[in-house]
Amino acid sequence: MKCEACKQSAIISSSNGTFCVEHFKSNFERITLSTIKKYKLINPGETIAVANSGGKDSLSLLYIIAKYFKKTNNVVSITIDEGIAGYRDKTIETMKKYCESWDVKYKIYSYNDFAGATMDMITKLKPGIPCGTCGVLRRYMLNFSAAENKADKIATAHNMDDEAENIMMNLFQNDFEKMIRLGPVSGIAQYRGFVPRIKPFMFISEKETMLFSMVNGINALHTPCPYSGFGFRGVISRKIKELESEMPGSKRHMLDLMMRLKNEYSDAYVENPRNKLVDCTICGAPASEEICEACNVKLQIKQLKST
């Protein structure tokens, strides 16, 4: 295959085009910046907290945000340390190295400090697939840390595959409310203490994000979380990649359909009293129930540790 811009040998062919190394890099940045512009994800003067695990996706995101927005915005890197020995400790070292090299200040928040247990401990205390519990704690801590750093937005490196997985999971679980909360800006309802999450990589595939980190020499650990792949998401992820290989453009079509649904139904969602947020009675964070999910997990861990 030849690059569609210069006819040199291509390194990738996807629904975003067929490109050589140099044109792939420029096209990747162009799509990211046009997503930011189209959906007004970053406005001048805003403080942007970049959720940075130290992995390939988040480092690629930090690279672009630091490159294009450091002059106009306050950029801070936030890392959530789940406490996964041999994995997160390594990516944290990588994160520090790149933050220092790109002159971005970083903050680290740990599950152990918040919930009194690392993810390694939680998997021993709570049998079963740990991804749900981990997701609850990570979302909570990202919001908490972003608010603590007075961030206007949390930028995450969620890509087209992540979004397509979410769409399919919500479809199979008949969860329409969660479906229309997806999109380049997560969430619909505005509430004090809730920092909106933005996804500048939403229209870029996982393969492209991985390739971008490789061709830019971002030397991140190229191994997945040791607990991933066990859950429902792992199954869906494999199926989506099969579908995309058979029918190129499938993922993008799923995203376009979700955006149409979101535009059509998000007003009704916000107006529905069932979807109103309240303050968690324990921590005061935005919650859909009296006690937020993270405080529930924290209580559960405390109980399991005492038995």
Place this chain on the structure above:
Amino acid sequence: MIKVTVKNINFGEKQVEIKTGKVEELIKKLKTTDDAVLIVDENGDIYTKDRKLKDGSRVNMVEVFSGG
């Protein structure tokens, strides 16, 4: 038949025989899909699925995964 040595973080190293030499055939033989892997040779060159591999080629199969 063209013999290709494939390295991967999960299965280590294995030799695969393919008829056409095409990366697409190699990916299929490894029971994966084009969207799920990157095929990279020892010089760091990245191969699209239509590229042909020579007999005795050595490549890395890097699996695409979420997050990190």
